[in-house]
Amino acid sequence: MKIASWNVNSLNVRLPHVERWCAEAMPDILALQETKLEDAKFPVAALEAAGYHSVYSGQKTYNGVAILARTPISEVEHGIAGFDDPQRRILAATVGDLRIVNLYVVNGQAVGSEKYAYKLDWLAKVGAFLAEEIRRHPRLVVMGDFNIAPDDRDVHDPAAWHEQILCSTPERDALRRVLDIGLVDSFRLFNQDGGHYSWWDYRQGAFRRNLGLRIDLVLASEALRAHCRAASIEREPRTWERASDHTPVVLELEDGR
């Protein structure tokens, strides 16, 4: 069972990349962020032809999340009940015996900005939502673009990024509170090294020089911890022509019961 997350930065532009990567990597479940597509324009038929069911929550120009799966998808939740947020960043669904939550966490722009305050408030609300999700669905995977580098190993230049956006202590504390619900950063179950990133700025040849951050995460609930078999960051799609600035991150789970 291969589970993956990928910020595609426009599914309109990246659909050929998604089709290609799915054909090569054959993920069973794929969470997409920044689809930037209204629901009416979601490429359901193309993804069905590629072998995937899809559910999605999108909007024009910004944000947008989707969950693709090779088996049927049920119990879809769009956003958080009681949090009337026009930004489409949260999608939850059940695939087989797994509960999947796909998050496109607020970027926050700059520490101290209005968007930064929104990010921290958003993370607190999401934390409360996830506490309920894990209670109802112990076999929970929470994945997406977290827009937070968990610690300095996940940052190419920790001094330059010190207390900057994506790396500040309040953001890392907010992520810690999410993990404390009973989730583990699956990549760190298998690799303790720095230098492994999931996002590289488009500018100044950052990918070629591996100047990146690891901000795309697949979190597994404690109930799934013993079933995690491998985790990886798939750098190849970032080398393709007209690539997203993010690359897919993968968790392999022991096959279901």
Add this chain to the structure above:
DNA sequence: ATGGTTGTGAAACAA
């Protein structure tokens, strides 16, 4: 060098 690149959508804005 307060730069640089990409996506959306037609000028900024977001990342």
